[in-house]
Amino acid sequence: MLGLNKKDTTLFWIVAAMSLLAPFILNPFPEGSSLAQMFNAGYPDLMQRFVIFGILVIGFNILFGLTGYLSFGHAAFLGIGSYSAVWMFKLVGMNVIPAILLAMIVSGVFALLIGYVSLRRSGIYFSILTLAIAQMCYNLAYSVLGNPASSYNLTNGETGLQLSLDDARIFGESVTADGALPVTNFFGLAMRSSYKMDVGGWLFTFNAGYYFSAIIMLISFYVSIRIFRSPFGMMLRAVKSNQQRMNYTGLNTRPYILAAFVISGIYAGLAGGLLSSMDPLAGAERMHWTASGEIVIMAILGGVGTLVGPVIGAGFNEYFKNILSKINDSVLHDWLAFMPDGIENLMVGFLHYFVGKGWHLTLGIMFMLVIIFLPGGLVEGGQRIAKKFGRKKKSDETSTTPAE
Amino acid sequence: MGILEVKNVGKRFGGLQALSNVELSVKENTCHAIIGPNGAGKSTLLNCFVGKLMPDTGSVMFDGQSVLGRTPYEINQMGISRVFQTPEIFGDLNVLENMMIPIFAKRDGAFRMHAFENMLDERDVVEKAEHMLEEMGMADARNDHAASMSRGNKRRLEIAMCLSQDPRLLLLDEPTAGMARADTNNTIDLLKQIKEERDITIAIIEHDMHVVFSLADRITVLAQGTPLVEDDPENIKGHPKVREAYLGETQAV
Known part of the structure; x- marks a missing residue:
């Protein structure tokens, strides 16, 4: 289909089905039950994050997975995309399409500049350069360019860039008829509008913003499969494998890597633009180096260099981040109520460090376990399980290795 | 006029004069071997042909065009391919x-x-x-x-x-280094076959005399960064200067 081989087409449809049916899949427990409270993830805000971070990591994987260049500053492009989109909402109008386009263009230009500078070095030096430049962007956004008192207030500093009632919005209204801020929309379809479906005890939410993001994610995923399978993708893998041989084979490696860098920067900008489209607010913390680190973690969790790994990694990370931070001491007490009081308190006291605000700790341990036992990420886990059960049918995981 | 013309090439690394006054002319459609004891500057010379090193003096012309100052990929696009010591x-x-x-x-x-x-x-x-x-x-x-x-x-x-x-010129940097005898012989046969079947010029750097004398039409002996003698294989074998500088001190043919 559309220039994909059979395996990739199957993989694409599996991902498409999963993302379009996500409101069902992510809501396995009936509404109102305590399990739903904890484990259901089918609400718009979180589902949007799944697919948007999916886009971000798919793009990151084109750079890191194919060329092996580890960028530690990709959050900068996410932030740049977010700010660009919000500016579009402030100045032009609330349609998300121009906002997303501007986000992609601006982050692409930044990626070209940053890539041109940092690709003078490779390996760890490249990583450090990207980290430093991204952190520079963060500080520019946080303070230098964000001073509300100056006339160059591009980012509104600590507060974050947000809409206000006196924005220009040339092709839209500054204020709605009832005096509120207008909402982001796709040619009239508000991103926050949802259709709720009540089936038995279950409540499924179909959110316009989610489906908009999911479709863009699927397009991004398709583009990434095409790049992986193209001669260009092969060249990028050759860069990772042996740059010396490439140079002596008559190929200039620099523009190849730069092109991959710019493509992944544009993906990150797209993700940033989408984040702002869902909630028109952009803060500098999106560009912080911990955010860049999270992108790397998501990519490695899922499986670097595989097609579907980034999507799985992003989903896994966002899901557990959300679940773990929701579990607090009273939930733990509920769960452990069957134990004798003394032991219960002891256990809650111990587990306290791993949940709620301590979610980083659990996620960190999971990350370590994956790295140690599944160096190929969760995709490798899936492959091993599939192999163990000797299923002939190629599950979505087995078809993800980029090699033909 | 050869396809590869090397004139007066010199290269210094700190206190070491790796190459001095190297003159070399590789004729089209021949196999030209460059031999010499360890440290004679063979690899340095080869690296000057492919854009890895920039000689301090002299010129390297490939088919009438200078290769100096060009990057490895540009030189490859001109028609020079290189085989490395380790594949x-x-x-x-x-x-x-x-x-x-x-x-x-x-x-x-x-x-x-x-x-x-x-x-x-x-x-x-x-x-x-x-x-x-x-x-x-x-x-x-x-x-x-x-x-x-x-x-x-x-x-x-x-x-x-x-x-x-x-490629018009194929550069081979010790193509059989570290190979088992059988692999070496296979490689020699392969190179012989290539030489016969194609219009190609080969420049080869080699330690192994067996390889050199099975392939080369012309041999340049390099010692301490200077060409000692350039001649046909038969003459090189018996050349007294070569024996003294090279064959004498390492093992003989």
């Missing part, structure tokens, strides 16, 4: 992909953004790569992981990759 291939890719990359490089130049083209639409490249593998007797290995091959096969693949670009 340099794309270990993470399979054998067919390894074959396709130089063909793409030859067809599309140093950079082309073919990100949306499908590999299936590149029939001509795939066919040429498969044909080349067949010619080299590696057709069965087409889907093998390149890193998993034996050293002899890696060498064979590397040579095949270079030949697929139809």
